[in-house]
Amino acid sequence: MSLRLREVARSFGGVKAVDGASFEVAPGEVHGLIGPNGAGKTTLLNLISGLLQPTSGTIELQGRRIDKLPSNRIAALGVSRTFQNIRLFPELSALGNVVVGLHLKRQGLIWQRLLALPAPRREALQAEATARALLARVGMQAREADAAKNLSYGEQRRVEIARALAADPRVLLLDEPTAGMNRPEAAAIGELVRAVAREGRAVLLIEHNVPLVMKLCDRITVLNFGKVIARGTPAEVARDPQVIAAYLGDEEAA
């Protein structure tokens, strides 16, 4: 199992944002995390990636506990993510952002660089070529030189996915990757997510686009008020009366 959460809880003051969540994500699986606004989905992603520590419960990555580690260590163990509110480096180019994503994969060569030896230059060109290939994968190769802040919302989301993939993660956490995208764009991201899972990576996906989630995910965990109210295949979840009441019911009514 790539990622295993056991009774994970996190409270802010008296508010239980996540209240005893347990689930697992296997390699090659696309796992959907859905639930109404404020259900605790993003908090859960922050707990897994180490931006927050759980109040109780354990998070394991390939059998190893990661819930007390700082976020850079968790990233080094193979967990990569995107952010709901997009956190690209605004002044860096699209390419530069993806090259930063390669940080863990790159050699330092700082002393060679200070001595102006040729090895670091070659290494940097290689990193750029890798980053370029990743940008092509998300369809952003034409905009590589543009500063991230000058890209449109959808384009920024795609660059952020490329940046997360650059770390060659075992577990990829995506927080609303298709928000702000039109239907063909969202479908393209869906294809990409499937392809990423086929490479043997575990994908945990928060998504509000319900038809997309139903089509894309192998399994779904539904959160409401910080608690897991249902889990299973898309078909099972869609039949669950609690889910229909809490979440899908609203969608159908709308």
Place this chain on the structure above:
Amino acid sequence: MRDLFLAYQSLFAYVGINALLALSVYATLSCGQLSLANAGFMAIGAYTGALLTLHTGTSWPLVLVASALLPALVAVPLGLPVLRLRGVFLAIATIGFGEVVRLFFVNWSFANGALGLVAIPQRASLWLIWVCVGAALWVFARLRGSKTGLALQAIREDETAARSMGIDTTSHKLAMLSLGAGLAGLAGALEAHLTFMVSPAGFGFGRVVEMLVQAVVGGASIFFGPLLGAAFLTTLPEILRELSARTGLQPGAFRQMLNGLVLLAVILYLPNGLASLPARLRERKAVK
């Protein structure tokens, strides 16, 4: 030309020392940290150098190495707790460190307390100062665009995202604080061996503000910005002195006022510093 050079030799020396100091502030600014401990680091370097020269037979190159190394080492135990702080809190904590260092030297009778040390032999030649500036610029130039340089820029732009990319933000910030401390200490030792003296009064809060202003006016987003800022702000009073002498206008208060006005104009019209002037001019041309 030669006469001009000789007449302003000490001015060129001060431009170099101020450039080192502005670069020492730039080191931490380059990863988004506003640390104002550098007058304290400078004091540690200056006293280390002066005491070694006055009381031991240490050779001059070793004196310089020790003066850079000691503050760089002191920066580590200081940085571990205070670099957890962000923004204005880090600034306040590091100002506190600077004051503690200054007050330590005021009360240290072995180093003559508030009077400081005098009769330090003059060993800092102009070319040596500029070799140091050149070396510092080389390091920052080589960092630019490297893996480490990109990591620093990422930390400056979004520390949380940088950590999520696996960048060890703490050790990067600590390394830059230590590098800046080393540069400030080096500048302190050079200054002590240029002006024959050190005293705690030279390392007050005003000194670090001076470094910061030079770094920012020159441009804190590119490595040569601090050099431009130091050159500009160190020579400006001299230029204004010449101007007021030649035009027959009253010197004194008038000159200081003009100094302030020029500073204000640079900050208002070139918020990214003097280094951004060429880009700014190109932009204006393009608009027209």
